Amino acid sequence: MSIAYQAAFWLRNICDSDLEGIQHALGPGEDILAGLRGFRIFLEGLYQDYTSFETSAAERLPTKIGIMADDLENYHHLTETLDCLHAVARAGVLETQEGKPCLAVQKGALKKQFKKSVAFPLEMLEKHGFSFEYRKQGRGAATYRQCTELRAAFPDCPGLVGAVKYFTERLGEKNVREDYAKTDVLFYTADYDSALLNAATGRKALSPERPGIMRTLGARQALWPPVLDALCGELSLGTDLSLNPYVFPNWNVRFLRQKKTVCTFSIGVDTLSVRLPLSCGLARELVLDRASLPQRLRDCVESFGCVGCGKCENERNIEVVDGIRLCTLGYSNFATEDSRMMAVTLTSGEDLAVLLSLVRRAAEER
Numbered sequence: 205m206s207i208a209y210q211a212a213f214w215l216r217n218i219c220d221s222d223l224e225g226i227q228h229a230l231g232p233g234e235d236i237l238a239g240l241r242g243f244r245i246f247l248e249g250l251y252q253d254y255t256s257f258e259t260s261a262a263e264r265l266p267t268k269i270g271i272m273a274d275d276l277e278n279y280h281h282l283t284e285t286l287d288c289l290h291a292v293a294r295a296g297v298l299e300t301q302e303g304k305p306c307l308a309v310q311k312g313a314l315k316k317q318f319k320k321s322v323a324f325p326l327e328m329l330e331k332h333g334f335s336f337e338y339r340k341q342g343r344g345a346a347t348y349r350q351c352t353e354l355r356a357a358f359p360d361c362p363g364l365v366g367a368v369k370y371f372t373e374r375l376g377e378k379n380v381r382e383d384y385a386k387t388d389v390l391f392y393t394a395d396y397d398s399a400l401l402n403a404a405t406g407r408k409a410l411s412p413e414r415p416g417i418m419r420t421l422g423a424r425q426a427l428w429p430p431v432l433d434a435l436c437g438e439l440s441l442g443t444d445l446s447l448n449p450y451v452f453p454n455w456n457v458r459f460l461r462q463k464k465t466v467c468t469f470s471i472g473v474d475t476l477s478v479r480l481p482l483s484c485g486l487a488r489e490l491v492l493d494r495a496s497l498p499q500r501l502r503d504c505v506e507s508f509g510c511v512g513c514g515k516c517e518n519e520r521n522i523e524v525v526d527g528i529r530l531c532t533l534g535y536s537n538f539a540t541e542d543s544r545m546m547a548v549t550l551t552s553g554e555d556l557a558v559l560l561s562l563v564r565r566a567a568e569e570r
Contacts, residue, residue, distance in 0.1 A: 206275055206278075207254045207257050207258055207282065209472075209473050210254075210279050210282065210452075210453055211251040211257075211282060212251070212254075212473045213420060213454070213473050214247075214392055214393065214453065215247075215248060215251035215252065216419040216420045216422070217392075217419070217447075218244060218248060218393055218394055218416075219393050219397065219415075219416065220415050221394065221395070221396035221400075222396075223240060223241065225401055226240070226396060226397075226401060234363075235366060236363060236366060236367050238361065238363045239361060239362075239364040239366055239367025240370075240371065240394075240396060242358070242363065242367065243364055243371070243394055244394045246333060246358075246361075246364065247394055249332055250282075250285070250286075250328070250332050253331075253332070254282070256328065256331065257278050257279075257281040257328070259278070259281060260274040260275075260277035260278045260281070261274075262274040262277050270451075271451050276451065279451065281324060281328075283392075283449075284320055284324070284325055285325040285328045286388070286391065286392055287320075287388060288318050288322055288325035288326065288329070289325070290318075290372065290391045291317035292356050293307065293369050293371075294317050294372055295314045295316070295317045296308060296309040296365075296369060298366050298369050299355075301355065301357070304357060304359075305357070305362055305363065305366045306337075306355045306365060307355065307356040307368075308353060308355050309353065309354050309355070310352070310353055311352050311353060312352075314354070323348070326348065329356075333358050333359070333360050333364075334356055334357070334358055335356070335357050335358070335359055336348075336355065337357075338353075339351055339352065339354070340353070371391075371400070372391070374400055375387050375390055375391065375399045376399070378390065378405060380446070382406060383405040384405055384445050384446050384447050385405075385446065385447040385449065388449070389447055389449050392449070393416065407444045407445050410443075412432060412436070412457050413428075413432065417457075420471050420472065420473060421471055421474070422473060423474040424476040424550070427476050427553070427556055428471075430553075430556060430560070434563070434564070435459045435466075435563065435567075439461075439563075441460055441466060441567065442459070442460040444457070444458040444460060445457050445458075452472070453472075454470050454472040455471040455472075456468055457469045457471065459563075461567055461570040464570045466563060467481075467566065475549060476549070476550045478546070478547070478548060478559060479545060480559065480562060481541035481542075481546075482545070482562070482566060483544075484533075484534070484544065485569075486562070486569070487505075487508060490505050490562075491505055491530060492525065492526055494528075498554055498555050500549075500551075500555055501558055501559065503548075504547060504548055505546075508530055508543060509522070509529040509530075509531070510522050510529060510531060510543060511531075511540070511542045513540045515540060516533070521533050531543035531544060546559065
């Protein structure tokens with residue numbers, strides 16, 4: 205997965221925030237509002253310029269987590285640029301220099317917030333409109349290495365640095381066990397409503413129709429409303445949403461019968477995938493009737509088998525049904541579920557209709 209996909213994911217998830225509501229509720233000055241708009245535009249430009257992050261010299265070999273080493277390093281270039289800016293905002297003190305706002309950042313304070321090299325992040329931030337002045341003991345310094353303080357400004361939108369500081373101070377800490385994402389993700393997406401208007405960030409409170417999700421689906425957007433109509437409307441299942449920012453960024457939407465997961469949909473750029481674990485009884489039915497299934501779903505059935513979950517010896521719980529090795533164990537852990545998993549990327553209404561009929565059956569059993 206290349207930086208093009210990763211940058212497209214973040215671009216599509218920049219939030220549509222209620223700046224009028226923020227102005228009414230908090231009354232920030234016009235410079236702050238202009239800066240909030242400017243930061244959103246800055247993020248758009250950064251993500252659209254994804255080719256500038258393709259600078260890895262790593263050999264193109266697969267890593268243990270499934271991504272090529274150079275692609276992983278390129279993605280880190282992008283996220284570390286944003287993490288560095290986030291650290292500048294946290295560590296900086298808003299001051300005025302020659303009538304323009306700037307963030308005065310002590311080098312020691314920045315190092316506590318951002319422990320990696322700042323060379324590439326500062327270069328990219330400068331390319332996209334930031335200016336940095338380096339100082340040592342009140343005098344100018346030629347480089348970051350020589351300085352004890354740096355001053356960050358954004359000449360084309362002077363209020364941006366103050367707005368980023370204003371936003372960052374109000375982000376708060378997010379707990380991924382309860383919130384849809386960590387604090388840095390809200391920064392990556394300019395989620396002003398969560399930080400400034402206390403909009404819900406709870407995993408179970410978030411709408412599965414939020415604009416970022418719909419934009420991420422892109423070409424597969426038409427497949428999503430039927431899923432929600434069937435699972436939330438017809439079956440009254442609850443939802444649990446989370447945004448995974450790592451390596452292969454995506455949204456995960458779990459559909460729940462009370463506290464039990466019925467199925468999980470994964471939403472990536474122009475992709476919609478699902479994982480539906482089946483009971484042994486339902487899996488047996490599908491094995492015997494697999495010839496009637498669409499090819500993608502038939503392939504899932506024909507991949508059933510032992511996954512080495514450690515719950516038995518010598519595969520004694522494996523039963524061969526019409527040539528398919530079927531695990532007869534009940535659910536006990538994620539590995540056991542994988543033995544009878546319908547894991548498929550959906551591309552057509554036909555596949556989706558059959559899949560939803562299986563979800564209805566699985567929900568009844570839950």
